[in-house]
Amino acid sequence: MNLILLFDDDFIAPARVRLSDRRYAHIRAVQQPEAGQTLKVGLLNGAIGRAQVLRVDDQSIELETCLDQMPPTALPLTLILALPRPKMLKRTLQTIATMGVKKLCLINSYRVDKSYWSSPLLADAAIREQLLLGLEQAGDTQVPDVSLHKRFKPFVEDELPAIATDTRALVAHPYEASECPPAEQTLTTLAIGPEGGFIRYEVEKLQQAGLAPIHVGQRILRVETAVPVLLARLFPPL
């Protein structure tokens, strides 16, 4: 937790918050705060800044906030990801939030196990929990938008062309692909397949929707490695 995310409900007066939940427990255990100390904070979907510890006891902590900075720059990206298995989904949601992805479409694919779609980790609250952990890690406040698309064909035929239009539209695919283009802070659409990859039919449908196949070298990466590698290659550090 490199930033304490604050919610409107936390405010007991202007610029004054009281925390008594997970965040309080974490601050207490890790940072052992004393009155006068400052902590890094940010308002959910808002500004970031510092907060001074006013009071801390066995129940709660009170902070005086000064939120005067912009959160880190977002990636200008719509990431389309074949739904990973639940354990990997959890980590991937944290990773994409940490790296600054603000739009994630989780889609079906031939090699996505059907059971993944009934995972309790796909509940709104469960997704949000992982995203907030990722934001706290990065020092960001802007919650990514995550949408679920249980049917591949309607998504790719009816929704993807509009998403991809006028963007750098790419699908990560190790075969018959061009080398990954250089890092650029430009509007991008990127599709990443499941373990084992998209099947040929799916790659063809993605190409028809305007996505060009790219690869990042000879090595086959797991999804949880492919995501940070592709984002690092496609966007400059900001």
Added chain:
Amino acid sequence: MNLILLFDDDFIAPARVRLSDRRYAHIRAVQQPEAGQTLKVGLLNGAIGRAQVLRVDDQSIELETCLDQMPPTALPLTLILALPRPKMLKRTLQTIATMGVKKLCLINSYRVDKSYWSSPLLADAAIREQLLLGLEQAGDTQVPDVSLHKRFKPFVEDELPAIATDTRALVAHPYEASECPPAEQTLTTLAIGPEGGFIRYEVEKLQQAGLAPIHVGQRILRVETAVPVLLARLFPPL
């Protein structure tokens, strides 16, 4: 498993192997092979190629191998990593093997919990198991060399300067650092700290050993994200 790693012991005749262990079970379950089919294989620390299924039954599979290609290019890198917590170590060992790191030094740091050094995951066989999984994922055969350095100061003072000499020597550190240099296939030494980062004293010692601090943007990344991001930024896709 995108490549089946073969060992000298597997050969029952020249260019002929019989498998009956984890690899057999995996091939059986995932690839449902039939006689005549070809699979991707590689000899441990040797060449890669294809193997034709000669025979498969309830106990074992026999393959005829043709190992005529070089494994993927390695990263010209010595990676120095503060020992991560055991669960993250497991994944990180797989990731570095997948990405082509061939020299990893796991070191101590102020923020490394002492208990991590007694994890059973640090046994030679346990480390090797994770590395082989990473190689099988990537399609590589060259096992990385992993060394353990339980004392920070002797390693950084006595061993690191020689490792770093005549290489692009860097320490990932988010503060008072230059931007990550561009991707280049050049001899590199890279140190990555623990969760929470190296402390100031450690960064100074690393700088005295010749390492220059670099950052990859404003966001603070977890170690398991920082590793693929830094490797993707520092080396071109090969």
